[in-house]
Amino acid sequence: MSSRRNPVRTKSVIEGEHFDTLLVNHPELKRILRKYDKVMTKLTQMDITNKGISEESYPDIYKLLDKDIDDPFHDNGGLEQRLLMGNYLAKKGFVPQLVDIYQAVWSNHDPDFFDNELEEDEAGSDFLRLLSLIRTILWNYADGSPSFAESIVEDTQFFQYLAEDLTAVQGDLEGLDDEITNENQFPFNSTLGILNNCARNSSSKDVYTVTRLRKKGGTNKGEINMVEVLEDLLKTDITYVKLVVLLALSYMVNEEENKRISADGTLFDFLLKMVKTAEKAKNRSQWGFSIHELINGLAKLAENDDNRTTIMKKGAFDILKRLLKKENQAEQIAVVNAIRELSLAPKNKVLFKEDKEVWKTLKELRNSDNKELSKAAQGAYFVINEGKDKENAKKTPERAEQEAHDTGHIMLSYNWGDQKTVLKIRDRLREKGLTVWMDVDNMEGSILEAMARAVEESRIVLVCYSEKYKESQNCKTEAEYAYSQKKEVVPLLMQRGYKATGWLGAIIGAKLFYDFSGKYDFDKKFTELYSSLAGKFAPGKT
Template sequence: MKPKFDTKFWAHRLNSVKAKIQDEEFWVPIMRDLETASRDVQFRKEFVKANNFDVFQEHSTVQEIFSYVEKSVMGELRMIGQFNKGLKKELFEKTRVNVKLSKMVIPSITTLWLFTTDTFTMNYKALLNEHVIEYILSWLNPLYVNEAFLQEKDRLFGGCLSILWNSICSDSDMKYPIRKHMAPHIETVKCMSEDFSFDQRILALTCILLLTDHERKSDLTTTSADINILIKALHETVESKGGDVVISNATYKLSELLIIFVNISENDTTKDILIDLHIVDSLLHLLPITSLDRDQRIQTLQLLHKLSFKIKTRSGLTDFTKRALDDFLITTNDFEIVELCKRVIFELDQKKRLKESVNTPLEDKYRKPKHVLISYNWGSQPLALKLKSCLKGSGIPTWMDVENMGADTLASMAEAVENAFCVLVCVSEKYKESSACRSEAEYSYNLHKDTVPIMMEKAYSPTGWLGILCGTKKYYQWFNETTIATSTPALVNYLLAHPHAHRSLKEESVEEPALEAKSCSVTSATPKQLSTTDSKEIFMNKLTQHSLGKLKDKFGTFDIDMLKYLQEMERRSPDFLWTTLETQYGMHFQEIIQFCVLLKQSNFD
């Protein structure tokens, strides 16, 4: 017998299985041996080190085995119980299927599960190709329908769900290929979350929340007793200063609880449930516990950051959370922990920031240099850099976080949003699920910035908070060379004609006088020059004619470009303009209406 860690020997054995896939007596013992060997972590390390993931790739040994199991076992399992062929024959078939499941499916599922438990595996895309994922999900329903007679149902269900869960937790990108195949099986997983052991219910619940879209998962947690159990477990952990806690005869570490909460809190409905169950209080008491390690503190803050989008709407909870975080910040100098604390505080401070923005004189806002801000997720960075290059080549001042970042990254981002005349939101599934991207996009929205969706992912339709933010706005496609070439002229012309951009373009032209789309070969006309003092005089006379003469003193210092800016603000951000006129300029209801009507009727070109 070859040495246990001889990976070449194992690779040869596994590859030989494909040639004899019809011969169960040949390959079943090999898979059993692999299952036994894989229980040794050192074997798995050697196997990964030798880069033998080819046995998991498309048309691989594992895929061939799963395909054979689908034809020879699962098809038969789907038929059992559908036809009344007599109790004796039905029991015979069930016994035979149980034997096949035990011989063929369990070793393969267990081996995959063991490999996904390792942080050193890393290459989950090789370990779980889309065909293997599809098989695992498609087996859930026939297994569930016939679970009453399955002898090893816990190993079957637990193995399938654990493979999905481990893969998602270790490589967040895995959620996207798995999600594509999840929709037809959501009801099965939901039923499993109600009928099985606590461990499997939590796995099923978490998979549902991670792998379904916003609309489908919004109603899945509102009656879940398991979330209450998890919250109680977290409270117990706080009381024991970060110790382990026992739930349904299983021991959970604090880090395991936090991982579950971080994942299920991606759902906005779940956020509300968690806050109602006082999770914030527990998290704030966790942070200063000295026995917590660095990873546990980071997980706690990541969870607080996800919850902060809901916390900020809760009266009283915002100030309580900020005070606790301020106290904690004094005790640490860890850069990542400090940054996460600042992100939470930034989100909770948005009301204050918005109030300061409203109170800034309109003239000061106009005189500040303006730019286009590109808001993106790192998964879309190559496309976002292409977008930046196209805009700068057309003379459009552009801000992106790959440059112009100060020592305080959060303050730099906030200032960049505040000084943007337009925010390009690079829409993708990863963007929607990033807390940092959500913070940036919502801050732009709350400041009434002109937000333009740039589609970075083919056939993706934003839902949830991102769907609300994008609304019915015009989308620009930007996910391949063809769509970039098509969208660039329209996008560049839109930004060049943007009334808020005119002063910025004039300032930029000192260094870059040519306003042609250099890097994308798109020719665009320069914006019109806005200068006729007659238009300003006519507008001021209109104010007098409509009993608004007292406003001439307030707006007399505005030049024609600033009046054009006001007119465009009335069109794009009427709520913001109304608030500004009411709070800063002391205008009453009828005066604001009359003023806005005059703005609409005026021609400043």
């Protein structure tokens, strides 16, 4: 008899199941999704990229986008609803369509949004109304849907326009004032709002250096580094600008840039002060940023080793402990993730574990009905406890017997963005008779428990690394646990031209790596990898 294997739990399968679940929960959105399809069909028929847009069509496009794209977002305020709507638009390719319209209109008029001396008829013109609506749509949907935000980054050149806006404001900081949140400052707010939402959902740092737009009658003026521009804006005394810029930078900076901007320790004082102020507010937010958004920014800045110590010295422990007890799950998730990041510093790990109240709460939250909160608590507990949950680690007789006969397997540690290539590597290794562990077909029970067992029972861990791998908390936990268990690490490069730094660079070191980034022929690189592995294993059953 032949056995039937369960379907592979790939990223696309899981995302599809999640989408189906959301749609079952919100059947009222089916009508809206059908409207989305009609809008996209109409936009396709316009053939904007090849033919441009006539000014006469601006009001019709505005009406279409306003009624069938912007209004549904405001009429459906639930987080799940907005997630579903944004993910659907991203999946259907709406984002590039929308940016194509923006580019066509912008190129027709070459507007300067930050010109305070626009003629009266131009300030209220159809083309500026349309551009502003498109920015509003991008801003809102990117906030509600990671897939929508990711599409802005990966499928369009919209960052070119944001970069130009930032440089315009950089040259005229005096034009900003404490009324920055008013409608007359919409261009600046939308620029930072879109950038902030995109930065939260993209781990690629090279997207923040863009080529300048070619101005009418001018020439290409080289490149703009958006991080450098924002660093300059960080010097402002305007509280709102300082906060939104700092939060955007927390997601955008690489390790070296993080160290540079964090050299000014007062930024942590400032961010923690914003959290305290938000705690006192009825809506538990400050300048439009909720407590969990503020804590998430703090956690991103804590990815730098030195910052972990500094943040705790600034009083973060008491704030996090206080928020951890609140029955606000969004805040608890952010706090637990921050604790996990801060606990990568040995002294901080001891502080969190020795505080009986914090430790008890973390243990309890592992069993939360909220899956995201449960997963976050398991991760923090795992890091602080320096390995799997020892209370649940007792081996059954069956497992002990299995381990006694286990010759060890190859474990694939990877980021889901590289899953397609990694699955191909897994299948080829199995064809060669090697035993391979990969989380798509071995994840039962606690995810971290399964990962820990996989590391402990492995002989070799293939670290399939990229920038997204380095930015992932789970990947970091996996790799560092493998390193702590003294497992042999074999690096597989998944991103062309990427060089590992920081904690990842320390683990990979000067080891020989195998390049599966697409730069070289896959078969050739696989043959090299297999040749290096084959002698270390007796072929086992898959």
